[in-house]
Amino acid sequence: MKFQKYKNKKIYFLGIGGISMYALALLMESKVAYVFGYDKVKSETTEVLSDKGIPVYYEPSINNSFGADICVCTAAIGESDEEFQNVLKNNIPIIYRGEFLGEIIDCFDNSIGISGTHGKSTTSGILSEIYLADKEKNPTILMGAILPSIDSAYYLGNAKDLIFEACEYKDSFLSFRPKTSVILNVRLDHTDYFSDLDRMKESFVKYASSSEQVVVNMDSPDALECAKKSGKRVITYSINSDKADCYPSDISIKREKTTFVLNYKEKAIAECEIFIPGEHNFSNALAAATAALACGISIDSVVQGLRNFRGIKRRFEFLGKVNGAHIYDDYAHHPDEVLSTLKAAETLGFKKIVCVFQPHTYTRLSDFFDDFSKIFGERCENDNFECIFLPTYAAREKNTLGYDTEKLSNNVKNSIFINSLDNAAEYIMKNANDNEMYILMGAGDVNQISKKLLFDVEK
Numbered sequence: 001m002k003f004q005k006y007k008n009k010k011i012y013f014l015g016i017g018g019i020s021m022y023a024l025a026l027l028m029e030s031k032v033a034y035v036f037g038y039d040k041v042k043s044e045t046t047e048v049l050s051d052k053g054i055p056v057y058y059e060p061s062i063n064n065s066f067g068a069d070i071c072v073c074t075a076a077i078g079e080s081d082e083e084f085q086n087v088l089k090n091n092i093p094i095i096y097r098g099e100f101l102g103e104i105i106d107c108f109d110n111s112i113g114i115s116g117t118h119g120k121s122t123t124s125g126i127l128s129e130i131y132l133a134d135k136e137k138n139p140t141i142l143m144g145a146i147l148p149s150i151d152s153a154y155y156l157g158n159a160k161d162l163i164f165e166a167c168e169y170k171d172s173f174l175s176f177r178p179k180t181s182v183i184l185n186v187r188l189d190h191t192d193y194f195s196d197l198d199r200m201k202e203s204f205v206k207y208a209s210s211s212e213q214v215v216v217n218m219d220s221p222d223a224l225e226c227a228k229k230s231g232k233r234v235i236t237y238s239i240n241s242d243k244a245d246c247y248p249s250d251i252s253i254k255r256e257k258t259t260f261v262l263n264y265k266e267k268a269i270a271e272c273e274i275f276i277p278g279e280h281n282f283s284n285a286l287a288a289a290t291a292a293l294a295c296g297i298s299i300d301s302v303v304q305g306l307r308n309f310r311g312i313k314r315r316f317e318f319l320g321k322v323n324g325a326h327i328y329d330d331y332a333h334h335p336d337e338v339l340s341t342l343k344a345a346e347t348l349g350f351k352k353i354v355c356v357f358q359p360h361t362y363t364r365l366s367d368f369f370d371d372f373s374k375i376f377g378e379r380c381e382n383d384n385f386e387c388i389f390l391p392t393y394a395a396r397e398k399n400t401l402g403y404d405t406e407k408l409s410n411n412v413k414n415s416i417f418i419n420s421l422d423n424a425a426e427y428i429m430k431n432a433n434d435n436e437m438y439i440l441m442g443a444g445d446v447n448q449i450s451k452k453l454l455f456d457v458e459k
Contacts, residue, residue, distance in 0.1 A: 109160045362404070
């Protein structure tokens, strides 16, 4: 690895428990640096770090970062944060995660950055499986979720190929210069930073312009517009149009898998199958296949990688059964993601679907209140759907906007508001029945409910 700049350095990660920061910390610790860090809460990721001997602090103190050569800070932490101020008092240089990752990306000969409002982790996981299926490749992987086949959010391969997620929040991805950029979709999100969709599109154009070629979803008009404005070579994919460079035909969708013929550059090149439900995941799989082909990966590796992928942690992840009910965990927190996940769930044939939804940030709940109300309201009109709302996961925010989950519940007929994770777990244990699906949904700590459930012995 060409990380000599940080060889034997002491790196303090501020917000080390975030899945992307966690992956970066492990990558640097495993190769060149001494790593330690701070996070506000103990989590699965911080426990993994501690088990590997990486010190993690949970209470702000000027002593935590003392002796560090550099501090890598997540964009989610503001300058007014107490621990951020402690780092400044210690006169430690601060570099934000995006800029730090940008330096690492520059070390690789071939880098592929997966961007888009939704689907980054799943697409990164599928593309990783494709590269791992190629015996001539040994990619380095940096993801925002855990890929079960490597049991991690990162994989340390060679210094040639890098697969990584390119997050748009606070324009972090503008520090990246991938050889290939992938744009899955462009939809308004992170409204605490982006004032409107046009402002967001400006950032995606800049991001695409930093690469040599752009793989883009033709089914997302705004994404396609951004790619074309980049001035770079554009390779399109679509699950709906045979006008794209890559598209499927002869599609057969069943409960357990989807089969199709993969077409690339006007030729039918392979018969493929994927084992993840939902139209959105079908599109993600096609994005990964297109990016791989555009980077010269063999057709056989594409076919095998698509077949090998079985999902990632917290993306429609099956956890087990409670009283015969199937329990799933999903990271969806934007209306588009929520709708896509629920549509996928509705194809699986359960007699009842129960969505346990925890909104992520008051800003997002406020800005998309009507969208959430419509999505859940239309479904709660049916006897075979139920929605349980949990208190909003505040993350970095305070509620100054007048919107909370009780208000959302009052706006959605036949929904239920439950005021804690413990009470939600108790409700599930009491009410779950055979052939029902419960989806724990949100980007906060709603998945912690699973730790409180008594799962049946057999999943």
